Amino acid sequence: MIKPKPLKRFWPTTGLAIVSGMRTMASISALSSHLAKTPSPFLTGSPLGFLQKKYVALILKALALAEMAGDKLPQTPNRIEKPGLIGRGLAGALTGAALYKSRNGSAIAGALVGSTVAVAATYGSYYLRKKVVDTSNVNDPTIGTLEDIVALQTANLML
Template identity: 45%
Template sequence: MKSTPSKQILQATALGILAGMRTTAAMVAATHILSRGRFKRLGGSPLRFMQSPTVATVCKVISVSEIVVDKLPSTPNRTEPGGVIGRSLSGALAGAAICKAAGGKALTGALIGGATAIASTYAGYFLRKNIVKSSHIPDPVIGGVEDILTIGAGVTLCANA
């Protein structure tokens, strides 16, 4: 994976946005991209596990369960502390791995991915709540639309990596 610093920043930002929409989405995209090739820059790094095809598969399976659990009435809001922390960590880890694999600084990717995930968490939450309120469409339906958008964005990111 060869990219310019600006592309690395854009990818870390996109991963953060995905993490804010669905906690596992950033990890799914990053591990999918990284599992498709061996990146020498990850070889001696603690982030090297991110290029494992097994890790990529596990992330994909977990993401399906997240989509299902999100629709349950007992699921807490994404803005609860655990949700914000999980999304931030997901965006940070995915951003760090992608930037490191591309020859950038893992810390830069982690900061961008984590911060963007926090912003996306709140933006997505308030956008979804306002759409539900103004349209009178049930929340799970809007959540399904959000899932489709998240999956589409993730696929686009992977295709353009």
């Protein structure tokens, strides 16, 4: 079997991890939906193989939508607070591990790339959103909705 080139894992993982920094569940939901439609033989029998199940993809979509709705509420904590930051790092790690493994790469390498990029993107997307809200006449929930669209489109482009 031909081993995919490393860049066929690195750049999609980087893109999905950026999405994890924006929306915790969006990247893993998109990856699971993709894997449910086109399963990878490299995930069969792997602990990450659950992501290829159609019901898992459906549950993750529901969680991603709930997160996007919750993001618009005024009492929602900032993503850079400890629980949000940890969750986004873990989502990036899971996404990276599964993507790398699905393309015959090292799950550990994927997890490291995914978590590192997701944490960096969490800060970057937080401060970018804050700056856009502060310098425009557009309210935070509207900017958040635009961020949702960017996150979903980016996740789909990476797969």
